[in-house]
Amino acid sequence: MTATVQRITYEATIEHIDEIGPETRSFILRLPPTPHFAFRPGQFISCLLPVGGEIIRPYSIASDPEDAPRLEICLNLVPNGPGSHYLFSLAVGATVRFSGPWGTFIVDGAPAAECVFIAEGTGIAPIRPMLRRALAGATHPVRLHYSATSAAHLLYAQELEAAARTHASFTFAPVIDGSLTEDIARRYVSGDSDRARRFYICGVGDIVPRLRDLLRRSGYERRAVQYEKW
Amino acid sequence: MATLRVLFENCAPERIIEFDPKKAPFQHDGRPGSILDILLAHGVHLDHACGGSCACTTCHVIVKNGFEKLSEAQENELDLLDKAPGLTPTSRLGCQAVIEDDAEITVLIPRFTINAA
Numbered sequence: 001m002t003a004t005v006q007r008i009t010y011e012a013t014i015e016h017i018d019e020i021g022p023e024t025r026s027f028i029l030r031l032p033p034t035p036h037f038a039f040r041p042g043q044f045i046s047c048l049l050p051v052g053g054e055i056i057r058p059y060s061i062a063s064d065p066e067d068a069p070r071l072e073i074c075l076n077l078v079p080n081g082p083g084s085h086y087l088f089s090l091a092v093g094a095t096v097r098f099s100g101p102w103g104t105f106i107v108d109g110a111p112a113a114e115c116v117f118i119a120e121g122t123g124i125a126p127i128r129p130m131l132r133r134a135l136a137g138a139t140h141p142v143r144l145h146y147s148a149t150s151a152a153h154l155l156y157a158q159e160l161e162a163a164a165r166t167h168a169s170f171t172f173a174p175v176i177d178g179s180l181t182e183d184i185a186r187r188y189v190s191g192d193s194d195r196a197r198r199f200y201i202c203g204v205g206d207i208v209p210r211l212r213d214l215l216r217r218s219g220y221e222r223r224a225v226q227y228e229k230w
Numbered sequence: 231m232a233t234l235r236v237l238f239e240n241c242a243p244e245r246i247i248e249f250d251p252k253k254a255p256f257q258h259d260g261r262p263g264s265i266l267d268i269l270l271a272h273g274v275h276l277d278h279a280c281g282g283s284c285a286c287t288t289c290h291v292i293v294k295n296g297f298e299k300l301s302e303a304q305e306n307e308l309d310l311l312d313k314a315p316g317l318t319p320t321s322r323l324g325c326q327a328v329i330e331d332d333a334e335i336t337v338l339i340p341r342f343t344i345n346a347a
Contacts, residue, residue, distance in 0.1 A: 046281070056280075102286045
């Protein structure tokens with residue numbers, strides 16, 4: 001029984017697959033000319049994967065809207081994860097069906113205040129296009145704290161370092177020693193009394209609500225701390 | 231046992247589902263025993279673009295009866311509901327609201343659940 005409006009689904013072709021980290025792949029999908037697919041930086045697609053019938057797996061879009069008709073997702077191989085195992089079994093030329101775009105974790109312009117992005121692991125995916133949008137015309141500082149388990153797990157690191165060299169307002173702070181929470185607390189909680197910053201946090205698991213609570217409880221407004229927890 | 235009565239804003243015929251909450255989960259999406267879990271297991275479609283992981287609002291439902299018999303909403307759900315179109319004082323995300331034993335719940339499934347900001 002269908003209770004709500006029928007969703008448009010898209011069928012994209014895998015154009016390119018890249019190993020961008022340990023057991024982590026980027027998939028460049030080529031969208032069909034129709035129906036037209038448009039999204040805002042930070043949104044995700046909902047993949048409909050033929051595993052035991054059909055399973056739904058959301059993946060953040062790691063590319064820019066301007067990259068259309070190409071769209072990039074990146075994911076790591078999750079132990080016993082049927083969605084990632086299925087996608088890792090696919091080769092160039094295979095098709096992926098999805099609906100979208102979805103999600104309200106979005107940055108679609110230069111921020112009106114200092115903007116702090118916090119990414120953990122593959123949580124960099126939605127932040128990558130958000131960051132580019134934030135840097136275009138940025139008049140306030142833009143910072144990225146990006147935590148991963150090792151330097152090899154820091155995805156898009158060269159690109160992020162290059163952006164830091166190009167944009168004087170942008171600071172890139174990679175973290176590979178597990179000190180992300182302490183760094184955030186020291187810099188934005190005990191470091192000063194400025195509470196006008198905006199935060200955008202994305203990652204997998206408890207680190208996300210932990211950072212959310214840390215910031216909100218230290219005086220930042222609820223809506224100034226946006227996050228997406230996977 | 232518990233009862234979930236389902237009304238549809240698009241005028242589809244209502245459904246009444248009786249189930250044993252202690253037997254949850256009934257399928258794999260959403261919290262075990264959640265409204266989404268019950269609906270999907272009983273052949274009632276409810277969108278859940280994020281797979282039922284509390285990352286969107288496509289499973290937004292309006293609770294018409296038994297609101298207090300649902301698990302309390304956590305901050306992540308409240309933050310998402312904040313952005314849901316057609317938000318009401320008794321809105322919940324179907325993937326997060328777990329139905330207690332002996333509860334009689336009535337939910338309305340909105341016609342539109344699109345959550346593009």
